[in-house]
Amino acid sequence: MAPLPRLSGLKDRAGMADDFARLTLTRQQRRLLDASTAIRSDPPDRIDFLHTVQCQCGIPYRNPGDEVREWDRKQGNAALRIEAGSAIDPKTGTFRKLGLPYGEKPRLVLIHLATEAVRTGSPVVNVEESMTAFARSLGLETNGQQLRSLKEQLARLAAATLRMGVVEAGRAVQVNTQFVSAFDLWFPKQADQRVLWPSTVRLSEEYFQSLGRHAVPLDHRAVAALSSSAMALDMYVWLAQRLHRVPRRKPQFVAWATLHEQFGQGFARVRDFRRRFLRTLPQVVSAYPVARITADDGGLSLIHSPPPVAPRSIAPRRGHSLLCP
Numbered sequence: 001m002a003p004l005p006r007l008s009g010l011k012d013r014a015g016m017a018d019d020f021a022r023l024t025l026t027r028q029q030r031r032l033l034d035a036s037t038a039i040r041s042d043p044p045d046r047i048d049f050l051h052t053v054q055c056q057c058g059i060p061y062r063n064p065g066d067e068v069r070e071w072d073r074k075q076g077n078a079a080l081r082i083e084a085g086s087a088i089d090p091k092t093g094t095f096r097k098l099g100l101p102y103g104e105k106p107r108l109v110l111i112h113l114a115t116e117a118v119r120t121g122s123p124v125v126n127v128e129e130s131m132t133a134f135a136r137s138l139g140l141e142t143n144g145q146q147l148r149s150l151k152e153q154l155a156r157l158a159a160a161t162l163r164m165g166v167v168e169a170g171r172a173v174q175v176n177t178q179f180v181s182a183f184d185l186w187f188p189k190q191a192d193q194r195v196l197w198p199s200t201v202r203l204s205e206e207y208f209q210s211l212g213r214h215a216v217p218l219d220h221r222a223v224a225a226l227s228s229s230a231m232a233l234d235m236y237v238w239l240a241q242r243l244h245r246v247p248r249r250k251p252q253f254v255a256w257a258t259l260h261e262q263f264g265q266g267f268a269r270v271r272d273f274r275r276r277f278l279r280t281l282p283q284v285v286s287a288y289p290v291a292r293i294t295a296d297d298g299g300l301s302l303i304h305s306p307p308p309v310a311p312r313s314i315a316p317r318r319g320h321s322l323l324c325p
Helices: 018-023 027-041 052-056 104-120 127-137 144-159 205-213 220-225 230-245 256-263 270-287
Strands: 047-051 070-075 078-083 086-088 095-097 161-168 171-178 180-186 197-203 215-219 252-255 292-295 299-303
Touching: 027 220, 027 270, 047 052, 047 104, 047 205, 047 220, 052 078, 052 215, 052 230, 070 256, 086 144, 104 127, 104 144, 104 197, 104 205, 104 215, 104 230, 127 144, 127 197, 144 180, 171 180, 171 205, 197 205, 205 215, 215 220, 215 230, 220 230, 220 270, 230 256, 230 270, 230 292, 230 299, 252 256, 256 270, 256 299, 270 292
Parallel strands: none
Antiparallel strands: 047 215, 070 078, 078 161, 086 095, 161 171, 180 197, 252 299, 292 299
C-alpha cells in the first residue's frame, strides 16, 4: 500500500503535541492532514460527482496556447476530445474565440456543475449563486485573480464542444455534445476584469442524461484538500472510479509508460514523470485512505478497494441512476 505522506519536513519528536506539529505545516499540508483525519473518522457530509469519462481522461494541465483548438486524451477503452469554442461579446455583438480550459480550476468547475445537476436533478445551474459558495468550500479566494481565473475557465468550458467515446466488446458508443447548451454572459464593469462570465448555464441534454447514468461519487473533503493540484485531482478521480472495480484477489498492474500517457502531460521522459507521480501519490492516498496501491520500478498495482463514498451514503435524485461503469 502506498504510504501516507510526510506532511512535515521535521522529524517526529517524542512528546510533540499535535497542535504544535500542525503549526509547522504549510496551509495546504494542514488542510490535507485535517481532511485525511476527518475522512478516516466520519462519513462525508457532502458528496461531489464527476462523469466517469472525465475521471479517466483529463484536460490540459497548462495553457496549450489559444492557437490550439483541440485536445485529445485516451485511457483504456475511454476517449475524450475537447474542442475550443467561441462566445458572443455583448459589447460588440461579435463572436470572440475562447481557448481550451486548463489547470485545476476547470476540473473543479466540472465537478461543481456535475454535483449541482445531480443534487437538484436539473440541468440548469445558477453559477452566480452557487460558484462563490463552492469556491469558499474549497478554500479558494473569491476575489481578485483567483476568482477572475475561475470565471475565465468556466467561460472556456461553457463554449467548448465535448466528444466522449467508449469502446466495449468491439462496439463504439460516442456522445457528441457540449458541457453546456445555453449560457448567459455579462462583462464585469472593471476594465481590468474583462472576462466572459456565464451566470446561468444549462447542461446539454445529452451530457446531463449521460451524467445521470455515469456519475462517479467523490468525497468533497478530498476534492477540497487536493484542489490546488490538477495532477492530484486527476489521480484521485481516476482511482475513485477504478479501484472498486478491480476484481477481488486479482490486482491490476498499470505500467509507468501507460500512466505517463494518461497523466504525464509536460513530461518528455517517463522517469521524470514517475518521480513527480510518486511525490503526488501519498497526498492522494491521504485523501483516499482506503485506497490500496503498491508501486515498483515497473508501475502500479491496483488492489480492490472500497470506493471513497460508500454506496449507502448516496441518495439518487429524481430517477438518476448513479453508477460507475
